[in-house]
Amino acid sequence: MARNKEKEFDTINDGSHAIRKFSIGDFIIILVLVILCATCILPFIHLAAKSISSNTAVMQKSVVLLPKGVNFDAYASIFQDGTLVHSFVYSVGVVALFTLLGMIACTCAAYPLSKKRLKGRTFFTILLMIPMYFNAGLIPTYLLYKNLGMLNTMWVLILPLIYSSYNMLIMKNYFQSNIPDSLEEAAFLDGASNFQILFQIVLPLSLPIIATLSLFYAVGRWNAYADNKYYITKEALKMIQYKLYQLVSSATEAQTATLSEAIEVTSTPEVLQAACIMFATLPIICIYPFLQKYFVKGVMVGAVKG
Amino acid sequence: MSAKSVKAPSLRESTSWKKALQRDWHLYLMLLVPVALVIVFNYAAYPGLRMVFMDYKPAKGYAGSKWVGWETFAKVFRDKDFNRALKNSIVFNLLDLLISFPMPIILALMLNELRFPRFKKVTQTILYLPHFLSWVIVGSVAYQLFKPSSGIVNVLMKNWGWIEEGIPFLTEKNHWAVTYLLIGVWQGMGWGTIIYLAAITGISGELYEAAMIDGASRMQRIWHITLPGIRSTIVVLLIMNLGKIMGSNFERLDVFANTQVRDYQYQLAIYIYEKGLANSKFSMATAVGLFQSLVGLMLVLISDRFSKALGEDGLL
Numbered sequence: 001m002a003r004n005k006e007k008e009f010d011t012i013n014d015g016s017h018a019i020r021k022f023s024i025g026d027f028i029i030i031l032v033l034v035i036l037c038a039t040c041i042l043p044f045i046h047l048a049a050k051s052i053s054s055n056t057a058v059m060q061k062s063v064v065l066l067p068k069g070v071n072f073d074a075y076a077s078i079f080q081d082g083t084l085v086h087s088f089v090y091s092v093g094v095v096a097l098f099t100l101l102g103m104i105a106c107t108c109a110a111y112p113l114s115k116k117r118l119k120g121r122t123f124f125t126i127l128l129m130i131p132m133y134f135n136a137g138l139i140p141t142y143l144l145y146k147n148l149g150m151l152n153t154m155w156v157l158i159l160p161l162i163y164s165s166y167n168m169l170i171m172k173n174y175f176q177s178n179i180p181d182s183l184e185e186a187a188f189l190d191g192a193s194n195f196q197i198l199f200q201i202v203l204p205l206s207l208p209i210i211a212t213l214s215l216f217y218a219v220g221r222w223n224a225y226a227d228n229k230y231y232i233t234k235e236a237l238k239m240i241q242y243k244l245y246q247l248v249s250s251a252t253e254a255q256t257a258t259l260s261e262a263i264e265v266t267s268t269p270e271v272l273q274a275a276c277i278m279f280a281t282l283p284i285i286c287i288y289p290f291l292q293k294y295f296v297k298g299v300m301v302g303a304v305k306g
Numbered sequence: 307m308s309a310k311s312v313k314a315p316s317l318r319e320s321t322s323w324k325k326a327l328q329r330d331w332h333l334y335l336m337l338l339v340p341v342a343l344v345i346v347f348n349y350a351a352y353p354g355l356r357m358v359f360m361d362y363k364p365a366k367g368y369a370g371s372k373w374v375g376w377e378t379f380a381k382v383f384r385d386k387d388f389n390r391a392l393k394n395s396i397v398f399n400l401l402d403l404l405i406s407f408p409m410p411i412i413l414a415l416m417l418n419e420l421r422f423p424r425f426k427k428v429t430q431t432i433l434y435l436p437h438f439l440s441w442v443i444v445g446s447v448a449y450q451l452f453k454p455s456s457g458i459v460n461v462l463m464k465n466w467g468w469i470e471e472g473i474p475f476l477t478e479k480n481h482w483a484v485t486y487l488l489i490g491v492w493q494g495m496g497w498g499t500i501i502y503l504a505a506i507t508g509i510s511g512e513l514y515e516a517a518m519i520d521g522a523s524r525m526q527r528i529w530h531i532t533l534p535g536i537r538s539t540i541v542v543l544l545i546m547n548l549g550k551i552m553g554s555n556f557e558r559l560d561v562f563a564n565t566q567v568r569d570y571q572y573q574l575a576i577y578i579y580e581k582g583l584a585n586s587k588f589s590m591a592t593a594v595g596l597f598q599s600l601v602g603l604m605l606v607l608i609s610d611r612f613s614k615a616l617g618e619d620g621l622l
Contacts, residue, residue: 025524029416030425036413037432039492043447046458050450061461109340112333119326128340131348134603137595139582140354144347160347163340194332223440226556230583241442245561248446270456277446281439288438289431296434299500 044278044285051075051274058270074267074275083235084243084279091240094157095221102162102217103210109163110171111198132165138230145231156231157239161221167213170298174209175202212298215291222284244280248273358593364586378589379597388594391577394570398487399551406491407547410498411540415528417499418506433496445561448489452476474566482567490558501543502536509535542613549609552601574598 045065050058054069062068078084112118113125135141141160150156179202187197203210228242238246267275327334358378360371382388413433420426436444451457454472463469475485513531522530556575563571574594582591 025419026421029419033416033420033429033433036495037429040432040435040496043451047447047450061456061458064458064462105340105343108336108338112330112337115330115333117321118330118333119321119323124337124341128344131344133606134599135348136351136355137592137599138578139588139592139595140351140357142583143354143588144351148346159343163343163347168340194330198332219438223438223442224557225440225442226560229560230579241440244446245442248449273446274450277443277450281443281447284438284443285435288435291438292431292434296500300504 044281047274048278051271051278053271055268055271058268074271075279077267077272078275078279084240084276086236087238087240087243088279090236091222094154094239095218098158098162098221099214099217101158102164102167103214105163106167106171106213107198107203109168110175111202113168114172114175128163128168129165142230151231152234152237154237157221157227157237161227164217167216171206171209171213174206178209179205208294208297212294215294216298219284219291219295240280244276247276355592355596357589358596360589362589362592364588374589378593382590382593382597385590387572387577387581388590390569391572391574391594395554395573396551398483398570398573399553401483401487402490403547403551405487406494406498407544409491409495411502411536413495414499414502414506414536415532417503418532419524419528430496430499433499435496436493437497439493441555441557441561444489444493448485448562449476452485476562477564477566479567479570482562483570486562486571502539505536505539506532541616545609545613549602549605551605552598554598 042065046063049065049067050063051074052070052072053063053067054071057063057068109128113121113128115121118124136144145151145156145160150159183201184197187201192200222239223241225239225241225245228238229245232238232242321329354368357368357371359373359375360368361374361378362368362371417426417430420429449457451459452473452475454460454474454477457472457475459475460469460472464472473481475481509531513535514527517527517531552574554573554575556579559571559573559576560579563576578591578595578598581587581594
């Protein structure tokens, strides 16, 4: 078959044939991509529409992509109740602190290990890489945190995770491939100390990777909830993803979303759930198009082995 | 690792510790931070693994619990729950690999054929979105959309007359399996293209020109140039993924949990959580965790060897 086509192609050599054929292929590709994109966007438009529609419209199942009977009652109850808002603010705080400490820990590991002259470099590299390939597992880790008195504190969500071998490798690779040794040697000859070289030469030249890794840290912390479930039982210390999980994780339709019994919620569970999901999702959807290019960069740097 | 491949000049290598510390004490001071962190939060947990040889009772602690040798492992391997969880984990991971692995390759090929740069850019941005969403959000959105009677997917299909009864996408185990796997594909497909698209840009444009002049069709160019060009990337990623066959993602399983689908949803991560934290069978849960870690580690090492034997870059 293919060979026949090839021959035919050879005889009709005016090119217009080729162009017409290509455009059919293009059409199919575009169609498939548009459908796939729709599966990524439409669910959120649907939920957003639902969250600001009237209870009756939602009960009649007539809301598809456009809201009907627009009102913001569900969001009003979220703000009135305050638990989700509190959790949101708390999560932002945890993420900010986590990202800052994470970048410090990461730089402290990546910079020395990027120096080939460092004595004991192989030893330290192995010491810092082993936890990535072998971890003790949930129970020993849980008991350790318990002994350290970290259960039910904010720190259990921060400290164990701020050093990440994966991010360290990315940063180390970046230092090694993007900061010319000659630059540092010149500074060294001029009498600059290691710290001066780091802060005045290396870090300013590494802003792209700093941005990328900060985002890795921040989004990773924002999205993870399993450690909340393992180590935290105090409501006030749970991050927003886990709160959302508790509110809407049930599959059964009879399950109702209750924020708290103290306030009067006028929206149906259906509408309220949609609003809660949107409340927790919107920040990511709003900022991610701007962050996306940094992530792509990070994946690329990480893919280049050093 | 790179330390091995790039030899420092011999003069530097023989520096004494005293000299090295004198010259680089800043650097060692910095290293203290991550070293302290891994020692306190990772290495300190390793001794706790000894409980797999004990009948660990939380009230008695390590000192008061009885040593039982290999009894815990024997108990685990006899445990019906464990065998079910193990089987489910392996089956689902293999299915996941089978379905999720080719998708980014196909998508990358499609994106690469796309001739409108702006459209391509917007498409990529949109397809990356699911990767940035937490499993909680993915799970709760899925439940909202797929509810049998009020979820929009079933409502629309009923309105269009495609189905009579709502399909229990997430509340019947076989439907759940398909939905669960497809959501996994959906979540990872866009993001997975990045690495392939990068590999494709590394292919020389001259090859395509020569092929065009020889009259190769689009499919022929994809088959004979693009795919061979990204072959090594595909192989490395495939091997890496094979190394993950024993893993299980607690969050992904947990958000899709409900009593109707437990037969399939009960995988190793769930087993460890429920036996361990929820039912205080600490020794058994730890033994399973250790088993999972060790097999996972072994698979990674084998994958690495395999990849190097094929002449590709290793993973370590």
